[in-house]
Amino acid sequence: MAEIRPFQGVHYNQSLVKGLSAVICPPYDIITPQSRQELYHQSEYNFVRLESSRQLPQDTAMDNKYTRSAATLEQWLKQDILKLDEVPVIYLHDHYFTYQGKEYKRRGITACVRLEEWDKMVVRPHEGTLTEPKSDRVSLLWALQANTSPILALFEDQGQQVSSSLQAQEQNEPMISLSSANDERHYVWAITEPEVINQICGSLAHQPLYIADGHHRYESALIYQRERHIYSPSATQDEAFNFVMMTLVDFSDPGLIILPPHRLVRGISRATLNGLMARLKSFFEIEVLPLSMPDIWRQVDDLLTQEEASQDRLVLFGLIPEHLSVLRLHDFTAARQLMPYFHGELYKRQIVSIVDHIILEKLLGLSSISEEAILAYSYDRLDAVSKVLDQEYQLALLLSPVKLEVVKAIADTGDRIPRKSTYFYPKLPAGLVFYWLG
Incomplete structure (x- = not known):
């Protein structure tokens, strides 16, 4: 070949x-x-x-x-x-x-x-x-x-x-x-x-x-x-x-x-931001953790790297001051129906696909035209959170890394996960x- x-x-x-x-x-x-x-x-x-x-x-x-x-x-x-x-x-x-x-x-x-x-x-x-x-x-x-x-x-x-x-x-x-x-x-x-x-x-x-x-x-x-x-x-x-x-x-x-490119978002209207929590609950169970909690980052790392758990969850910062929101997908059927039909099942089950299509596109109304101005990426979760604390961005979406076997499996099917899904470090x-x- x-x-x-x-x-x-x-x-x-x-x-x-x-x-x-x-x-x-x-x-x-x-x-x-x-x-x-x-x-x-x-x-x-x-x-x-x-x-x-x-x-x-x-x-x-x-x-x-x-x-x-x-x-x-x-x-x-x-x-x-x-x-x-x-x-x-x-x-x-x-x-x-x-x-x-x-x-x-x-x-x-x-x-x-x-x-x-x-x-x-x-x-x-x-x-x-x-x-x-x-x-x-x-x-x-x-x-x-x-x-x-x-x-x-x-x-x-x-x-x-x-x-x-x-x-x-x-x-x-x-x-x-x-x-x-x-x-x-x-x-x-x-x-x-x-x-x-x-x-x-x-x-x-x-x-x-x-x-x-x-x-x-x-x-x-x-x-x-x-x-x-x-x-x-x-x-x-x-x-x-x-x-x-x-x-x-x-x-x-x-x-x-492989590091996950965490998503950073700004330029969201106050009305959209205020209504985001309610809209998220249609797809996710939400647990709120204070930043002051002992060993908070160890818990976040566990949440995002555990073999099974990391497939259906992410951590969001910026909705509630000084708190992290742990999102666990509870309705995959509803989520997959909102994704482009031409992508395969493996694509639709990736948390990066769920974030980009459901949260960024559907719930926040992020379009490809405005994307460059309001979306950025960070490969360090603390850096991402700091940028929200410093008010450079409004939201940080912390993701789990895409696994190497998923990279191969996606490529073997001829599909492609969203851009900025992997960062080979x-x-x-x-x-x-x-x-x-x-």
């Missing part, structure tokens, strides 16, 4: 660029204007200048963030700030990080994967997407002709064939070794041995891949591929734009952690290695 290939990656020339921790950056979708500014000041070679450069008020069609990124890439290549590997490589990437006081390692292999349309079910999505981020990424693809940050995708390492192929690699000196400011560590090895590359590609050739993070980047690559074929109808199937860079991780990897950085199509 999936066609995996090595590629000649581009990375920083460490003889000229010292301190790689100062030049890598997060992927575009979590770079804020403030963090972008900080990254610009961190190093003159910070990768944010390629991944998500600054937009200026005086930008024009001929001089804008995309043209400046292209000029920067050209300059860095000419100055040998960036260098191209001499031979096609598959990259082994070990990513160490700490979550809730425990250290984890997530192991991935970064390679090129042939682009396939969704309906072929070779590469399978699990979340919805928006138009605007894809427009941005397509524009960057045309400007740079490069995949600047890898898509995170999952596979099933049947018989641990891929894992066994990688074991000997970590005995070698990594080509990249760095510790970042947030206490994450990255080690990257270049796998050049043809027999190992063939083993890896062969092991993955008979199974699908599952997009974990990077749905917009994958769909952007598909759009770019179609556009390139229009302008180059005689192009072969081996052209670089027919492939996209991915970091592939085994489903059983202990470093796969931590994000893969941009700037370790990238795929240049030029």
Whole structure:
């Protein structure tokens, strides 16, 4: 099914660029204007200048963030700030990080994967997407002709064939070794041995891949591929734009952690807010807990992470001052009737689907037109509650994480849960290695 290939990656020339921790950056979708500014000041070679450069008020069609990124890439290549590997490589990437006081390692292999349309079910999505981020990424693809940050995708390492192929690699000196400011560590090895590359590609050739993070980047690559074929109808199937860079991780990897994107809402009228409790009772049993209760957050964590209980409940903050409202769904039949008919049963049973369709759309009247202005996301429950306490938002809806087996099952059915349903923590950085199509 999936066609995996090595590629000649581009990375920083460490003889000229010292301190790689100062030049890598997060992927575009979590770079804020403030963090972008900080990254610009961190190093003159910070990768944010390629991944998500600054937009200026005086930008024009001929001089804008995309043209400046292209000029920067050209300059860095000419100055040998960036260098191209001499031979096609598959990259082994070990990513160490700490979550809730425990250290984890997530192991991935970064390679090129042939682009396939969704309906072929070779590469399978699990979340919805928006138009605007894809427009941005397509524009960057045309400007740079490069995949600047890898898509995170999952596979099933049947018989641990891929894992066994990688074991000997970590005995070698990594080509990249760095510790970042947030206490994450990255080690990257270049796998050049043809027999190992063939083993890896062969092991993955008979199974699908599952997009974990990077749905917009994958769909952007598909759009770019179609556009390139229009302008180059005689192009072969081996052209670089027919492939996209991915970091592939085994489903059983202990470093796969999914955080729930909690919903934050503002801009709700007082009348709507006052009537929300009564309308919620049509679908949910509601228990009110004071924030002052001892061990309140341990109880919340238990409520949202217990294997069975987390499937039908959420915690809402903002309806009653200084109190959390625990909502337990009691009428699934009524809830499912209000969801789009074309989604399957598994989709309709996810708490994130219930929240988005029932609470946000039906009870609060949130439309796609107004959504961006009044809806935000937080991956930390305390941060979400603090934003309501600080009156930045009116409501925080705290969700349980979507389970990994649900991600796979949803993708296998061809369905997609709402966008911003999963956050695979931590994000893969941009700037370790990238795929240049030029």
